[in-house]
Amino acid sequence: MIIKVALVGNPNSGKTTLFNGLTGSNQSVGNWPGVTVEKKTGKYYLDHYEAEIIDLPGIYSLSTISLEEEVAFQFVLQKKMDVIINIVDASNLERNLFLTHQLLETGFPMVIALNCMDIVKKKRQNINVQQLETMLGVPIIPITASKHQGLVDLMHQVEIAKNITRLDERRYDSAIEASVDRFTTILGNRFWAYRYFEDGIKGLYGINIKLETIKLLETVRDEESSKYPLDFDMLLPNERYERIIKIVDKAWIRPDLEKQSTTDKIDRILTHKWLGLPLFAIIMFLVFFLAFGPLGAWITEGFVNLIGLLFAWIIEGIEALGMSPWVSSLLTKGIFGGLSSVMGFLPQLTILFLFLSLLEDSGYMSRVAFIMDRILRHFGLSGKSFIPMLLGFGCSVPAMAATRTLDKIEDRRITTMIIPFMSCGAKAPIYAIFAGALFAGYSYLVVFSIYGLGIIVAILSAILFKKTIFKGVASNYLMELPEYRLPTPRNTLLHTWERIKGFVVKAGTVLLAAFIVIWFLSYFGFMNGTFQLLDEAEIGYSLLGSFGKIILPIFTPIGFTDWRSAVAILTGFVAKESVVGTLGILYGVSGDVLQNGSLLFTNIQAAFTQVQAYSFMAFALLGLPCIAALSAMSKELGSKKWFAFAVAYEMIVAYLVALAIFQIGSLSIGEMLSVLVAIAVVLIVFFSIKASRKRKKCVGGACYMCAIKDKCHNKPTDELPKSS
Amino acid sequence: MTLKDIKPGEKCIITNIHTNNLRKRIIDMGLTKGTIINVKKMAPLGDPMEILIRGYLLTLRQAEAKTIEVARVEG
Numbered sequence A: 001m002i003i004k005v006a007l008v009g010n011p012n013s014g015k016t017t018l019f020n021g022l023t024g025s026n027q028s029v030g031n032w033p034g035v036t037v038e039k040k041t042g043k044y045y046l047d048h049y050e051a052e053i054i055d056l057p058g059i060y061s062l063s064t065i066s067l068e069e070e071v072a073f074q075f076v077l078q079k080k081m082d083v084i085i086n087i088v089d090a091s092n093l094e095r096n097l098f099l100t101h102q103l104l105e106t107g108f109p110m111v112i113a114l115n116c117m118d119i120v121k122k123k124r125q126n127i128n129v130q131q132l133e134t135m136l137g138v139p140i141i142p143i144t145a146s147k148h149q150g151l152v153d154l155m156h157q158v159e160i161a162k163n164i165t166r167l168d169e170r171r172y173d174s175a176i177e178a179s180v181d182r183f184t185t186i187l188g189n190r191f192w193a194y195r196y197f198e199d200g201i202k203g204l205y206g207i208n209i210k211l212e213t214i215k216l217l218e219t220v221r222d223e224e225s226s227k228y229p230l231d232f233d234m235l236l237p238n239e240r241y242e243r244i245i246k247i248v249d250k251a252w253i254r255p256d257l258e259k260q261s262t263t264d265k266i267d268r269i270l271t272h273k274w275l276g277l278p279l280f281a282i283i284m285f286l287v288f289f290l291a292f293g294p295l296g297a298w299i300t301e302g303f304v305n306l307i308g309l310l311f312a313w314i315i316e317g318i319e320a321l322g323m324s325p326w327v328s329s330l331l332t333k334g335i336f337g338g339l340s341s342v343m344g345f346l347p348q349l350t351i352l353f354l355f356l357s358l359l360e361d362s363g364y365m366s367r368v369a370f371i372m373d374r375i376l377r378h379f380g381l382s383g384k385s386f387i388p389m390l391l392g393f394g395c396s397v398p399a400m401a402a403t404r405t406l407d408k409i410e411d412r413r414i415t416t417m418i419i420p421f422m423s424c425g426a427k428a429p430i431y432a433i434f435a436g437a438l439f440a441g442y443s444y445l446v447v448f449s450i451y452g453l454g455i456i457v458a459i460l461s462a463i464l465f466k467k468t469i470f471k472g473v474a475s476n477y478l479m480e481l482p483e484y485r486l487p488t489p490r491n492t493l494l495h496t497w498e499r500i501k502g503f504v505v506k507a508g509t510v511l512l513a514a515f516i517v518i519w520f521l522s523y524f525g526f527m528n529g530t531f532q533l534l535d536e537a538e539i540g541y542s543l544l545g546s547f548g549k550i551i552l553p554i555f556t557p558i559g560f561t562d563w564r565s566a567v568a569i570l571t572g573f574v575a576k577e578s579v580v581g582t583l584g585i586l587y588g589v590s591g592d593v594l595q596n597g598s599l600l601f602t603n604i605q606a607a608f609t610q611v612q613a614y615s616f617m618a619f620a621l622l623g624l625p626c627i628a629a630l631s632a633m634s635k636e637l638g639s640k641k642w643f644a645f646a647v648a649y650e651m652i653v654a655y656l657v658a659l660a661i662f663q664i665g666s667l668s669i670g671e672m673l674s675v676l677v678a679i680a681v682v683l684i685v686f687f688s689i690k691a692s693r694k695r696k697k698c699v700g701g702a703c704y705m706c707a708i709k710d711k712c713h714n715k716p717t718d719e720l721p722k723s724s
Numbered sequence B: 001m002t003l004k005d006i007k008p009g010e011k012c013i014i015t016n017i018h019t020n021n022l023r024k025r026i027i028d029m030g031l032t033k034g035t036i037i038n039v040k041k042m043a044p045l046g047d048p049m050e051i052l053i054r055g056y057l058l059t060l061r062q063a064e065a066k067t068i069e070v071a072r073v074e075g
Helices: A015-023 A067-077 A090-105 A117-122 A129-136 A151-161 A174-187 A190-204 A211-225 A232-251 A262-270 A276-292 A294-320 A325-343 A346-362 A364-378 A383-391 A396-405 A409-421 A425-438 A443-467 A489-523 A543-558 A563-571 A577-588 A600-607 A610-622 A627-637 A640-665 A669-697 B023-028
Strands: A002-009 A040-046 A049-055 A083-089 A110-115 A140-142 A478-481 A524-527 A530-533 B011-017 B036-042 B049-053 B056-060 B068-073
Touching: A002 A015, A002 A067, A002 A090, A002 A151, A015 A040, A015 A049, A015 A083, A015 A151, A040 A151, A049 A151, A067 A396, A083 A090, A083 A151, A090 A110, A090 A117, A090 A129, A090 A190, A090 A232, A090 B056, A110 A129, A110 A151, A129 A140, A129 A232, A140 A151, A174 A190, A174 A211, A174 A232, A190 A211, A190 A232, A211 A232, A232 B023, A262 A276, A262 A364, A276 A294, A276 A346, A276 A364, A276 A425, A276 A443, A294 A325, A294 A346, A294 A425, A294 A443, A325 A425, A325 A489, A325 A530, A325 A577, A346 A364, A346 A383, A346 A425, A346 A489, A364 A383, A364 A478, A383 A396, A383 A409, A396 A409, A396 A627, A409 A443, A409 A610, A409 A627, A409 A640, A425 A443, A425 A489, A425 A577, A425 A600, A425 A610, A443 A610, A443 A640, A489 A524, A489 A543, A489 A563, A489 A577, A524 A543, A543 A563, A543 A640, A563 A577, A563 A610, A577 A600, A610 A640, A627 A640, A640 A669, B011 B023
Parallel strands: A002 A049, A002 A083, A083 A110, A110 A140
Antiparallel strands: A040 A049, A478 B056, A524 A530, B011 B036, B011 B068, B036 B049, B049 B056
C-alpha cells in the first residue's frame, strides 16, 4: 500500500526539514521564507506501508500571488494526495492556523504536525495539544522536525487519518455559513463555495463552469454582500481569525508578551537606523576578505602544494611502469594542469559557501531585503530581489530559481537577467589567479573591486531595464521577518558540503572530460605536414591554437594578445571553472612537473599586463554565462525572445566594459586623468540639467493647485508642501 | 489616521483596509479589522516599516501602510 502525503504549510515553517527527516534527503533548508520553490518527492517506510512524501513550497493562504505558491495551490486543489500533513509552526500559531482553516474547508483527510515545540518550551510557553485538537477537529502530533522527534507518531496518524473525510462542517458565524450554503447549492461543492466566497470568480480558476452559472453566482454574491457592513472579501478571513483567537486564547498558554525577545535585541543592532546599512557592508566585506584575503590565499597556497605533491606521487608511480610520451603529456599537462588549478581554490570556495550558508540559516537574509528595499525600489526592484542576488554569489542556477518567490513577472525577469552579473563562486578562481599573480599584496582589493564592478553593472542594467522595457512598473514588497535561529553546525556544514560537493563532482566528471578534450586539441596538431603530439613550445600549431588565432582579432580591442586567453575564456561556456583549468593546461605546465610543480602564476605574470588581466577578469565576470546558468535563465524567463535578448545584452555589456577598461587603462596617467575628468564633467552637466528640470516641474505636493499638473510625471499628491 | 502615521513604539488598532495592491495577501497575513498592530521600527532609509502583528514580525511599505486605516491605542 502506498499513501501519498503532501506537506502543506506556511513558508519557513519547517516543511523541508520534516521532509529531509522523513525521507533521509538533503534538500536545502534555510531560515527565510521561500527556500523551496519546487515540489519534491521522497519515500518513507513504516513497517507495513510505504508513503510517498511530497514537499511543497510554502503558502500563507490558498489565494496565491507568486509562481512558487501556485505550485502548492494547484497540487492541493487537484487533490493529488491521499492525506495532507499541515505543518504548523507552534511559535507562530495565530497566523499558521489561518491556512489550517482553509485546508479544513477542503474536507480532505488531514493531520497537523505541530512543529518547533522546542522553541515554544524555550519561551516558557505551553500549548494544550488536546484542547487544540478538540477545537480544530483534526489529529495533532507535536514534533520537532530538526531533531527528528515525533515523526513515527506522525506517520502512524497519517495512516489512520487516510480514511477520515470531514465534509460540510460548519465552523463559522451562521450568517456567513448561510451565504456559503447558497453558493454550495449552485456549485454543488462546499469547498468551491468557500473559494468563491473569498476570491470571487478568480477563486474558481481551474474548474469547468458554465456562463449562466457564473451570472447566477454573481447575482447571489451581490445580494449577499449587501447584508454585511464589511467588504465582502474581508468577511471570511475576519471570521477565521476571530475563530483562531478563541482557539489560541484557550489552548496557548503564554507568559507576558511584552518581554523583549532575542530577535528584538539582535535587530536593535542589525536593522538599526544608522548602523543597519554600514553593518551589512562590513559583513559582506568580511566574508570576501576572509575568503580572498591573506587567510584564504595562504590556505590555498598550502592546498595547491599538497595537490602538487599528490600528483607528483601518482605520476612518479606510473612513470616507474614506463609511459609513452602522450600518456605522460595527458597526465601532466591535461589532467594535472587542469584539475590542480581548479581544485586548488576549493578552500577559498569553502569559506565563501560557509558564510553564505550562515547568512541563510540565521535569518539575516530577510533583514537584508528589509533594509535594502528602499534602495532597490529606485531600480524598479523589491527588497526581496536582493535574496536571489545574494544567492548569485554562490551559484546562478539556484539564485534564478529563487526569483520565483517574487510576485511580479517584471521583478522576476529583471532579477533573473542581472543575476549573471553577480559573480558566482565558480568565477572566483579566475580572479584569484590573476589578482594573485599580478596584483600581489593587494590582491583581495582587486577581487573586491571585481565583485563591486559586477554589482554596479547589475544595478545599472536594472535601471536601464526599468527606464526602457519595464517603464512605469512598480514592484511589490510585503515580507515576514523570521526569528533569528542559531545555525546548527550540522545544518550549516551540510549546506556548505552540498555546495562544495557540486563543485567537486563537476571537477571529477564534466570538467575532467572537458580538460581531456582541451588537452587533446591543444597538444596535437599538424607540424611539418604530419599530425603529431606537440610539446609546450609548439602548441601554437595545435588544432586549438589554429582556431584561437582565427578568433583572436575579435578580442584584440579588449586587450587579448595571446590566442590562449581567447580560448580559455570561451571554454567558460562549459563551466566557469574550466576557464582556470584551461589556463592551467595552456600556461601552467612547463618543463618537469615533478620538479617545478605548477608554474601557472609565473607564466601568467609573463603573459599578461595588469590592465590586460583586469580586462580579462571583467570579461569573464560579465560575459557568457555557463551552460547550466543559461538553461536556468531560459527556464525562468519563460520566453525565447527574452532569453535571446538577455544573452545578447550580457555579451555586449561584457565586451563594452572590457573595452573601456582596456582602452582607458592603457593610456598614460595624464591621458587617463583627462578622460576621467571629461567623463565626470559630462555626467555632472547631464545630472544637473536633469535635476533643474525636475525642480521646475514639481514643487513637492499640493498638485491640485499646481500650474503644470497636466505635464507633470510625478504621482499626484494632495499634501501641502512642507513649510520651509 | 493611517498606519503610516503611527510612530515606532506606538500601538494601533485596524479600523478599515482600503488597500488595492496586495490586498488579499495583507488580509490573509492577519491584518483584519480590529487587529492590534505594534509598530516596531522603520528601515534605515525610512521605508519599509516593521510591525508586530499576531505574534510575528511583518514588514510592509509605506505605500500600503497609508491605505490601512487605524486608531491609536494607548499602552
